[in-house]
Amino acid sequence: MSEWDELFRENILDHYRNPRNRGVLEHPDLTYEDANPLCGDRIRMDFKISDGRIEEVRFSGHGCSISQASASMLCEEIEGKPLDEVKKLSREDVLEMLGIELGPVRLKCALLALKTLKAGVYGLPQWPGEEDA
Amino acid sequence: MVPAPGSAPAPAPARTFDARAVRAQFPILREPREQPLFYLDSAATSQKPDAVLQAMDRYYSTCNANIHRGVYAIAEQATAAYEDARRRVAAFVGAGSPREIIFTRNSTEAINLVAYAWARSTLRAGDAIVLTEMEHHSNLVPWHMLAEEWNARGTAIELRFIPITPQGELDLSVLPALLADGRVKLVSVVHVSNVLGTINPVVEIARQAHAAGARVLIDASQSVPHLPIEVRELGADFVAFTGHKMLGPTGIGVLWARREILEAMPPFMGGGEMIREVKLSGSKWNELPWKFEAGTMPIAEAIGLGAAVDYLTALGMDAVFAHDRELTAYALPRLAAIPGVRLMGPALERRAGVVAFTLEGVHPHDVATVLDRDGVAVRAGHHCAMPLHEKLGVPASARASFHCYSVPEDVDALVRGLHRTRHVFGS
Numbered sequence: 001m002s003e004w005d006e007l008f009r010e011n012i013l014d015h016y017r018n019p020r021n022r023g024v025l026e027h028p029d030l031t032y033e034d035a036n037p038l039c040g041d042r043i044r045m046d047f048k049i050s051d052g053r054i055e056e057v058r059f060s061g062h063g064c065s066i067s068q069a070s071a072s073m074l075c076e077e078i079e080g081k082p083l084d085e086v087k088k089l090s091r092e093d094v095l096e097m098l099g100i101e102l103g104p105v106r107l108k109c110a111l112l113a114l115k116t117l118k119a120g121v122y123g124l125p126q127w128p129g130e131e132d133a
Numbered sequence: 134m135v136p137a138p139g140s141a142p143a144p145a146p147a148r149t150f151d152a153r154a155v156r157a158q159f160p161i162l163r164e165p166r167e168q169p170l171f172y173l174d175s176a177a178t179s180q181k182p183d184a185v186l187q188a189m190d191r192y193y194s195t196c197n198a199n200i201h202r203g204v205y206a207i208a209e210q211a212t213a214a215y216e217d218a219r220r221r222v223a224a225f226v227g228a229g230s231p232r233e234i235i236f237t238r239n240s241t242e243a244i245n246l247v248a249y250a251w252a253r254s255t256l257r258a259g260d261a262i263v264l265t266e267m268e269h270h271s272n273l274v275p276w277h278m279l280a281e282e283w284n285a286r287g288t289a290i291e292l293r294f295i296p297i298t299p300q301g302e303l304d305l306s307v308l309p310a311l312l313a314d315g316r317v318k319l320v321s322v323v324h325v326s327n328v329l330g331t332i333n334p335v336v337e338i339a340r341q342a343h344a345a346g347a348r349v350l351i352d353a354s355q356s357v358p359h360l361p362i363e364v365r366e367l368g369a370d371f372v373a374f375t376g377h378k379m380l381g382p383t384g385i386g387v388l389w390a391r392r393e394i395l396e397a398m399p400p401f402m403g404g405g406e407m408i409r410e411v412k413l414s415g416s417k418w419n420e421l422p423w424k425f426e427a428g429t430m431p432i433a434e435a436i437g438l439g440a441a442v443d444y445l446t447a448l449g450m451d452a453v454f455a456h457d458r459e460l461t462a463y464a465l466p467r468l469a470a471i472p473g474v475r476l477m478g479p480a481l482e483r484r485a486g487v488v489a490f491t492l493e494g495v496h497p498h499d500v501a502t503v504l505d506r507d508g509v510a511v512r513a514g515h516h517c518a519m520p521l522h523e524k525l526g527v528p529a530s531a532r533a534s535f536h537c538y539s540v541p542e543d544v545d546a547l548v549r550g551l552h553r554t555r556h557v558f559g560s
């Protein structure tokens with residue numbers, strides 16, 4: 001296996017096979033769902049928010065390994081964090097979490113979770129990294 | 134000769150060609166690359182031979198001028214080259230006259246031309262259009278738009294669908310019932326499915342449609358590039374195809390239609406060249422085919438398409454079809470032997486050079502991403518046929534497709550890549 005294969009297995013597949021924070025919340029303060037029409041990936045995120053913090057977050061949905069793994073990583077990252085800190089997460093942060101090189105098409109898969117988070121919690125519906133476009 | 138497409142399977146071809154020699158004429162396949170390219174996405178767009186690139190280059194570098202206007206020498210040369218391309222395309226598909234060949238941007242525009250110029254001037258409230266469940270979005274959305282527009286103003290028209298079987302073939306047993314009430318004015322079907330490769334029995338569909346008083350549009354985007362086609366033998370009234378899938382450039386497509394239908398149709402777009410006489414109060418339309426070619430056309434692209442048609446003619450479309458078929462026969466058992474691979478589509482005898490599949494437990498986008506690491510280019514997704522995927526119960530698929538330059542090594546690379554994908558995913 002190549003180095004890319006190894007990285008893919010270690011980073012992506014671990015989260016894809018054993019997703020953290022997968023599921024739904026009983027009484028969420030906020031629910032948001034988004035999709036990538038290009039490939040049909042779909043992610044829903046449920047949030048419990050109090051004292052300016054993301055107390056709990058769960059994701060559900062379906063799609064390729066990259067969209068689902070990045071959702072798992074993102075949820076793990078943001079749970080318990082203050083809203084203003086979470087708001088600063090950028091596309092670079094997500095790519096760093098994924099840790100493998102991706103072409104522009106798969107980038108959308110990787111960013112779907114962050115897009116869902118930003119649209120749901122902050123009302124920012126653009127693709128992360130394309131806010132000014 | 135291959136029999137009329139849509140009827141019996143092909144006998145052994147009279148002519149064959151060496152795909153390796155063909156590859157030497159395609160710069161993208163010939164030039165050394167950092168990573169080898171195993172191009173298996175010809176159903177999305179084909180690669181282009183030198184002859185096409187050179188023809189376009191020659192136009193720009195020797196006689197670039199607008200057509201049908203200038204009286205000077207290079208304008209006449211450009212006009213002659215453009216109209217000569219039309220004659221070649223007409224001969225290639227067996228049109229009754231070059232006047233029946235309308236240049237468009239692509240298949241999509243050709244189908245929209247029919248939807249706007251013919252359907253909107255011909256249909257009446259209460260009429261129906263028959264489509265199929267395996268259409269590309271370009272033969273669905275124009276009719277959705279028409280139906281929505283008409284329904285909104287109270288002149289409802291109905292869309293009906295020929296269903297598909299689980300094997301991905303049209304279930305023609307329902308066609309008589311769909312046509313029975315005499316309200317169907319158009320039957321619009323894809324000749325070869327871009328997802329499944331299914332070759333549909335369009336001759337039989339056209340026969341039944343005509344008997345019921347309907348016109349017939351055939352989306353030949355995937356058939357004109359791969360099978361010998363004689364439009365008049367298909368029994369259709371309209372045939373749409375697109376240059377970039379048949380070794381030609383992007384930006385040029387064709388609508389063929391029977392002359393008397395085109396004569397009776399109003400124009401599609403208004404502008405320069407499509408008129409004979411313009412007064413401030415109104416205009417008189419130009420004659421065929423220019424009535425439908427408003428504004429400056431993609432001249433270089435039309436010339437490129439003419440060269441593509443010459444190239445395909447020299448190979449022989451019967452030989453192109455036989456080559457695709459041979460590769461498909463090579464690919465199907467090798468793919469089927471990979472654990473977890475599920476092939477979609479009909480038996481070999483009823484399919485063109487397209488193989489769609491899924492790999493258990495791995496999303497098609499992930500399949501395509503891992504394959505791409507080895508230079509294997511396949512398409513992943515719904516291939517602009519979401520209703521078809523929904524019907525077959527798979528959200529998306531991966532697809533390999535061939536053309537005259539494809540070789541068994543491309544298939545071998547795909548098979549190796551799929552084993553590697555299974556390994557990466559630990560399945």
Ligand SMILES: Cc1ncc(COP(=O)(O)O)c(C=O)c1O
Nearest residue numbers: 239240241269271327352354375
């Ligand atoms: C069956 C079919 N119809 C229509 C089209 C649309 O072709 P174009 O995008 O060139 O208009 C395609 C190509 O993707 C196709 O495969």
